[in-house]
Amino acid sequence: MTHGNEIVIGLLNVVIGLAVLMAAAGLLTWIERRLLGFWQDRYGPNRAGPFGVLQVVADGIKLLFKQDWIPPFADPVIFVLAPAISMVTVMLAIAVVPATPMIGIIGNLNVGLLFFLAMSGLGVYSVVLAGWSSNNKFSLLGGMRAAAQMVSYEVFMGLSLVGVVMLAGSFNLTDIVHSQLHLWYVVPQFIGFVVFFLGGIAETHRLPFDLPEGENELGAGFHTEYSGMKFGMFFVGEYIGIIVVSAMTTVLFLGGWYGPLLPPFLWFAIKTGFFVAFFILLRAALPRPRYDQFMAFGWKILLPLTLLNILITGALMLAGPAI
Amino acid sequence: MLSSLVTLWYTFLHLFQRNVTVSYPDEMPYLAPRYRGRIVLTRDPDGEERCVSCYLCAVACPVDCISLQKTEAEGRWYPEFFRINFSRCIFCGFCEEACPTYAIQLTPDFEMSEYDRQNLVYEKEHLLISGTGKYPDYNFYRVSGLAIPGKDKGEAARERKPIDTRSLLP
Numbered sequence: 128m129t130h131g132n133e134i135v136i137g138l139l140n141v142v143i144g145l146a147v148l149m150a151a152a153g154l155l156t157w158i159e160r161r162l163l164g165f166w167q168d169r170y171g172p173n174r175a176g177p178f179g180v181l182q183v184v185a186d187g188i189k190l191l192f193k194q195d196w197i198p199p200f201a202d203p204v205i206f207v208l209a210p211a212i213s214m215v216t217v218m219l220a221i222a223v224v225p226a227t228p229m230i231g232i233i234g235n236l237n238v239g240l241l242f243f244l245a246m247s248g249l250g251v252y253s254v255v256l257a258g259w260s261s262n263n264k265f266s267l268l269g270g271m272r273a274a275a276q277m278v279s280y281e282v283f284m285g286l287s288l289v290g291v292v293m294l295a296g297s298f299n300l301t302d303i304v305h306s307q308l309h310l311w312y313v314v315p316q317f318i319g320f321v322v323f324f325l326g327g328i329a330e331t332h333r334l335p336f337d338l339p340e341g342e343n344e345l346g347a348g349f350h351t352e353y354s355g356m357k358f359g360m361f362f363v364g365e366y367i368g369i370i371v372v373s374a375m376t377t378v379l380f381l382g383g384w385y386g387p388l389l390p391p392f393l394w395f396a397i398k399t400g401f402f403v404a405f406f407i408l409l410r411a412a413l414p415r416p417r418y419d420q421f422m423a424f425g426w427k428i429l430l431p432l433t434l435l436n437i438l439i440t441g442a443l444m445l446a447g448p449a450i
Numbered sequence: 451m452l453s454s455l456v457t458l459w460y461t462f463l464h465l466f467q468r469n470v471t472v473s474y475p476d477e478m479p480y481l482a483p484r485y486r487g488r489i490v491l492t493r494d495p496d497g498e499e500r501c502v503s504c505y506l507c508a509v510a511c512p513v514d515c516i517s518l519q520k521t522e523a524e525g526r527w528y529p530e531f532f533r534i535n536f537s538r539c540i541f542c543g544f545c546e547e548a549c550p551t552y553a554i555q556l557t558p559d560f561e562m563s564e565y566d567r568q569n570l571v572y573e574k575e576h577l578l579i580s581g582t583g584k585y586p587d588y589n590f591y592r593v594s595g596l597a598i599p600g601k602d603k604g605e606a607a608r609e610r611k612p613i614d615t616r617s618l619l620p
Contacts, residue, residue: 164469412454
């Protein structure tokens with residue numbers, strides 16, 4: 128393959144990847160409402176277009192034509208910056224996820240895993256800054272909760288992946304998938320899988336860990352003061368975040384694109400879609416814990432569990448090359 | 451922790467249950483014959499107005515949405531106007547209960563939305579229907595003892611002749 132071809136393929140990946148991602152995030156707003164509807168014995172939005180798909184378009188038009196209001200008491204620069212951070216960080220995070228060896232923007236990055244963790248860590252800034260710059264009590268409480276939540280989940284979320292890295296011997300996500308050819312890491316790293324997924328829920332601020340938003344206590348939490356497309360950006364960010372975490376879970380624990388019969392990309396999409404649906408099921412089923420409960424859960428149960436997981440994985444790797 | 455998983459499972463099972471939603475304009479709900487909806491004024495089998503302007507409905511109405519005015523013609527009482535303000539009406543059915551002549555009746559129809567509030571005030575010509583409603587055979591003036599042109603005292607259905615108080619005959 129010549130150098131020019133590589134550039135073209137790379138650019139195609141970026142452009143198509145971005146388009147598909149945005150479309151998927153938009154569609155996800157509709158999928159979520161439909162699925163929530165079915166799980167609550169109702170239909171959900173089914174009026175606009177076939178099965179209500181055009182609801183996405185209607186919502187987009189509505190958001191674009193809403194008044195884009197910056198409250199006079201807010202800090203305008205940070206207020207505008209916060210939703211942008213929310214979208215940029217998740218979109219950078221998905222750049223390192225390899226859908227297949229060919230599809231994926233920088234799937235071969237040699238520190239892909241660390242890059243993902245770094246970007247997801249930065250994503251918290253959007254929530255904290257939004258809550259802080261809104262200059263509103265509810266927003267501030269939401270932002271503070273986001274900070275508190277970040278402190279509790281970021282530690283065990285990072286540590287839960289150490290086991291995978293030890294087994295694969297690489298931070299490169301493509302290599303991690305390759306090393307799962309015979310056995311998906313969900314089997315030897317089951318604790319890591321569960322803990323990472325819980326961390327992922329907290330990371331995307333989804334129910335049951337949507338403490339920064341907490342509609343019934345905080346109005347709308349950190350985005351109380353946001354309207355129009357800035358509000359929409361937080362939500363696109365959140366939905367892309369769901370896709371990112373689902374895709375990462377697939378890549379790290381479910382063998383990425385590996386699977387029988389079907390083409391690789393389809394396997395990747397099916398596995399990711401499964402986790403996306405599970406995210407929505409969590410929202411339909413579980414209540415939100417108090418935030419001290421969540422912190423206690425993180426520090427007292429999940430963190431020791433993760434450390435134990437690393438310890439056992441290391442011990443088994445030293446004991447024999449069986450794994 | 452376990453209960454959370456059980457909750458998840460049961461919520462998931464709802465995917466396979468029938469939705470409780472009735473997609474209303476597409477599929478119409480069944481309304482019982484005695485459903486309390488739009489109020490009508492009915493006619494007796496002879497095609498005359500049943501309402502005798504007794505004001506009982508207006509008295510019974512808890513929100514005072516009925517107003518009418520009595521007038522008299524050929525020995526009968528009629529409402530000169532009969533007005534129901536449906537923006538006030540709570541469809542309690544008390545007027546129907548109070549009506550001694552089965553004139554005012556509630557029907558299984560609730561589709562009476564308007565863009566203009568004034569249009570919710572129904573006059574007699576809007577309320578009056580050509581049929582008898584729920585009581586096809588009832589005719590107040592045929593069963594009551596009141597004398598009207600063409601029907602003297604004692605000529606109503608199931609009515610005896612008036613007793614001649616001046617006669618000693620049994």
